[in-house]
Amino acid sequence: MKIGIPNSFCYMGMEKFLANFLSKISDESEVIFSGPTTNEMVEFGVQNSIEEICMPAKAFIGHVEYLAKYQKVDAILLPRLTSLRYRTYSCPKIIGIPDLVKTHYANMRIISPELNLRNGMSYVNDFLVELGKHFTNDKRRLKKIVEGFTNSELLEYFPPIVKDKKNILVLGHSYVIFDNNLNKGILQIIKDSGYNPIYPLYHHISDKDITLELPKPFFWSTAQNIYEYFYWAQKNLKLDGVVYLMTFGCGIDSILEEVIRRSCKILNLPYLCITLDEHSANVGIQTRIEAFIDMIGWRRENEDYISTHG
Amino acid sequence: MDKLNCFLGIDIGSVSTNVVLLDENNNIVESIYVRTEGRPIEVLQKVLAQLYQKYEERLKISGVGATGSGRNLAAIMVGADTVKNEITAHAKAAIHFIPNVRTVIEIGGQDSKIILIKNEIVVDFAMNTICAAGTGSFLDRQAERLNIPIERLGEIAIKSKNPVRIAGRCAVFAESDMIHKQQLGHLSEDILFGLCLALARNYISNVAKGKTIEEPIIFQGGVAANIAMKKAFEQVLQKEIVVPQYFNVMGAIGIALLAKEKTKGLISNFKGFDCINNSKFETRGFECKECSNNCEVVEFYNNNNLVATWGDRCQRYSSSKNHHVEKSKNL
Numbered sequence: 001m002k003i004g005i006p007n008s009f010c011y012m013g014m015e016k017f018l019a020n021f022l023s024k025i026s027d028e029s030e031v032i033f034s035g036p037t038t039n040e041m042v043e044f045g046v047q048n049s050i051e052e053i054c055m056p057a058k059a060f061i062g063h064v065e066y067l068a069k070y071q072k073v074d075a076i077l078l079p080r081l082t083s084l085r086y087r088t089y090s091c092p093k094i095i096g097i098p099d100l101v102k103t104h105y106a107n108m109r110i111i112s113p114e115l116n117l118r119n120g121m122s123y124v125n126d127f128l129v130e131l132g133k134h135f136t137n138d139k140r141r142l143k144k145i146v147e148g149f150t151n152s153e154l155l156e157y158f159p160p161i162v163k164d165k166k167n168i169l170v171l172g173h174s175y176v177i178f179d180n181n182l183n184k185g186i187l188q189i190i191k192d193s194g195y196n197p198i199y200p201l202y203h204h205i206s207d208k209d210i211t212l213e214l215p216k217p218f219f220w221s222t223a224q225n226i227y228e229y230f231y232w233a234q235k236n237l238k239l240d241g242v243v244y245l246m247t248f249g250c251g252i253d254s255i256l257e258e259v260i261r262r263s264c265k266i267l268n269l270p271y272l273c274i275t276l277d278e279h280s281a282n283v284g285i286q287t288r289i290e291a292f293i294d295m296i297g298w299r300r301e302n303e304d305y306i307s308t309h310g
Numbered sequence: 311m312d313k314l315n316c317f318l319g320i321d322i323g324s325v326s327t328n329v330v331l332l333d334e335n336n337n338i339v340e341s342i343y344v345r346t347e348g349r350p351i352e353v354l355q356k357v358l359a360q361l362y363q364k365y366e367e368r369l370k371i372s373g374v375g376a377t378g379s380g381r382n383l384a385a386i387m388v389g390a391d392t393v394k395n396e397i398t399a400h401a402k403a404a405i406h407f408i409p410n411v412r413t414v415i416e417i418g419g420q421d422s423k424i425i426l427i428k429n430e431i432v433v434d435f436a437m438n439t440i441c442a443a444g445t446g447s448f449l450d451r452q453a454e455r456l457n458i459p460i461e462r463l464g465e466i467a468i469k470s471k472n473p474v475r476i477a478g479r480c481a482v483f484a485e486s487d488m489i490h491k492q493q494l495g496h497l498s499e500d501i502l503f504g505l506c507l508a509l510a511r512n513y514i515s516n517v518a519k520g521k522t523i524e525e526p527i528i529f530q531g532g533v534a535a536n537i538a539m540k541k542a543f544e545q546v547l548q549k550e551i552v553v554p555q556y557f558n559v560m561g562a563i564g565i566a567l568l569a570k571e572k573t574k575g576l577i578s579n580f581k582g583f584d585c586i587n588n589s590k591f592e593t594r595g596f597e598c599k600e601c602s603n604n605c606e607v608v609e610f611y612n613n614n615n616l617v618a619t620w621g622d623r624c625q626r627y628s629s630s631k632n633h634h635v636e637k638s639k640n641l
Binding site: 041261262283290294299 | 435520
């Protein structure tokens with residue numbers, strides 16, 4: 001059986017974990033990934049999804065189409081990601097995305113076990129059992145395989161390389177930061193201008209609730225995670241600036257961006273917000289990043305100037 | 311006769327192409343503002359030919375800079391020493407004229423910017439996001455619809471005593487508001503000044519969102535030619551606004567200043583007027599079918615030699631090894 005896993009949207013970073021589990025549970029299933037986002041996928045997604053959803057969700061529809069049409073998979077694995085960390089929920093669009101796909105592909109088999117970590121990380125096991133039941137009836141074997149997965153990383157990304165200086169913190173959802181098509185290669189643009197991009201990873205996921213000097217924690221898994229990383233990075237790393245990649249139409253971004261903007265103002269950190277949508281040219285992003293880097297350089301020169309002359 | 315040592319600044323924007331000549335003491339020798347009319351290559355060649363005709367051999371170009379959305383194209387055409395984004399160029403020029411400037415309001419054809427400056431350093435900036443409402447081309451379009459030359463929009467609007475309220479949030483809503491008001495019989499001047507006020511409000515709430523606007527404030531870019539826009543900003547901000555003498559070529563001045571800094575003690579890459587005007591520049595494009603990205607690849611030819619490629623995401627074409635450097639043989 002060919003099982004498709006999209007490398008997009010909320011499933012980004014989770015592919016390896018899911019594919020590993022599938023290979024253990026079933027010998028005859030073959031996992032097919034949709035690969036990096038292409039213009040074709042974006043175009044398809046924009047034309048075939050409802051207007052109100054955000055850009056990454058539209059591109060995601062293109063990934064599903066690629067799996068269904070070009071790869072001719074027998075089933076698509078789309079877990080329902082209700083919550084990715086303690087005491088938080090995912091964005092409603094993420095929770096609903098399996099249903100969105102189901103209405104569009106009535107004849108496609110969609111496997112969507114629920115992943116709900118609202119009450120703790122240990123609930124990953126419940127998710128795996130539910131997923132495994134689609135492939136085996138041997139409960140004892142399933143239990144054994146699930147136990148072997150308890151300590152493996154659910155989400156995996158390329159970790160950023162943190163340097164002593166010239167670090168620029170790029171914030172945003174991981175499905176924006178790691179999708180070069182949606183973000184128009186922003187990490188490379190920053191690298192090309194001689195700076196070092198760093199970005200949040202989900203490795204902080206824990207059952208602990210850190211208050212982070214906020215009156216209350218965020219409602220959403222991703223927001224809590226991005227803010228947590230920002231808070232940690234501005235305390236522990238030497239940052240030259242913060243770039244927030246905001247996707248047009250994202251509800252979480254609209255509030256988190258403002259919180260981070262205000263924090264940067266208080267911290268006197270150079271801050272730039274880039275709104276991403278269907279733009280086909282990256283000229284606008286290029287101009288903004290270039291100007292931002294010039295500004296940082298300008299500031300830096302001046303600071304040096306002051307320090308050498310007392 | 312001694313040669314006039316000059317620095318050339320080129321700003322190719324969406325609507326206008328601006329060229330300035332700056333002498334060694336930063337005096338403006340020549341400033342040219344023409345409409346790009348969608349043909350940047352032709353227009354730039356024409357402007358440079360014009361300069362050459364006027365000065366002929368008396369001119370020595372010691373540095374060239376290119377900025378604006380057409381900066382990459384211009385840079386290759388003339389052999390620029392520095393290529394910078396327009397925000398840096400505009401800030402540079404603003405600081406040059408008013409060293410203690412704190413806020414730069416720049417409204418061009420397709421985008422609007424705010425630049426905050428402190429102690430001659432850019433500390434923060436913002437550009438309009440995905441919407442181009444409230445920029446020059448929108449004003450252009452509305453003036454055209456009311457059959458008023460864009461140059462006269464300001465002097466007509468400023469006569470208004472009783473401006474109407476227009477929604478400036480979105481260009482489409484603004485237009486329907488304007489049509490509605492016009493059908494009720496409001497005076498053109500009241501509608502136009504109402505539009506200016508709407509654009510000023512939109513700028514403050516959108517572009518300058520969350521930023522503290524401090525004096526001195528300098529207003530530049532093509533839209534600053536509109537005296538009613540200046541008045542609208544003053545009314546909305548309740549602060550004084552300065553429009554510099556060379557408001558419409560500030561980007562070009564800034565990049566000329568940057569080129570001067572860059573070429574200090576170096577020889578300019580400038581190709582020479584002769585070479586530029588006698589060259590044939592051509593842009594060809596195709597849609598790459600190598601992968602499903604379907605990149606729109608743009609190729610730039612100089613006398614049928616491929617000199618630059620843009621737009622391919624994988625850099626299959628734009629990596630320099632495929633390019634014929636000027637000197638290489640004709641193919």
